[in-house]
Amino acid sequence: MNFVAWMIVACEIAFWVVIVLGLFTRYVLKQKKAGLFLLALTPVVDVVLLVVTSVDLYRGATATIPHALAAVYIGVSIAFGKSMIQWADEKFQQYVTKQGTAKPKRYGMEYAKHYAKSWFRHLFSYIIGAALLAGTIYFVDDVERTASLWHILRLWTVVLGIDLLITASYFLFLKKDNRGTAPKNNW
Template sequence: MAYFIIGAEIAFWILIVVGLVLRYILKLKRLSIFVLAASPVIDLVLILLTVLDLKNGEIATFVHGLSAIYIGVSIAYGKQMIEWADQQFKWLVLKVDERPKKAYGKEKSKRETIGFVRHLFAYAIGSAVLWGILLFLGKDEQTISLFYVWSIWSIVVVVDGIISISYIVFPTTKK
């Protein structure tokens, strides 16, 4: 299962690079949009493989739970990751620097808050997938590690929220 997750991540980034090459190097904007929009298919295949693996009697591991996290993060952060890759491609290949400048104060707290909301969205999607698998399989001894993955992720979300709020309470200043 770990290989499927690694393969999904590699496939995601290959699609992104191919999409950016099509857009900026080969000037095929419509085709690049199609290629970039195909990345959610990778998520669908990954979750189907996870469910099939568990349905065939495999004992759930952290890696199975990680596939649900991957789905949530991919959906919640996918557009942002593509925009980041677009900026990096322009900077590294086209020598056009459109990267955002480092933020301080209110701007930093706003970015952190948006990032936390995005994390909550990823958490909601990943949690729905995890709990959907738990309800679908209904085998506690087979799927207990999925519950543990969800519990750990819940703690991570709380810590992220505390850190994000700290930027509002204690805004950063330019040195």
């Protein structure tokens, strides 16, 4: 595994460590401002990964799948970061401080709409990641050195399309609740 691949792993770990430290500081140590500061550091992780990847390519490295995954990671982190932090916050309150409550499960049209919002976040992450990949391809300006970037971009486009089909299916075939009944279609 090359240096960029290790940096992706390190950044993912750092992302969650910063979140856990922020939540711990906020709820256990009762330091809301310090906790907010730590949570606000999560974009710094993305910047570090972007700089490391850019410097590696600038120095003449051939773009590899880890370089492409760095762009994907940054796109996903930006698009889903706030919702991931919110999810972690809710779970931390629920399991550590015993203050939060579990959200009720979604079914039917409510589930379909929620999944559609998630797809739009996926689209947003795709736009960010694709822009980073396209910018890198343009910057490097060498087809052989950027073949992996093109490969991941094409693959991600297919995944986004499949996710759209899955999203549409939730509107056509409403998710049933635990009793086996589906809510009426309120279009």
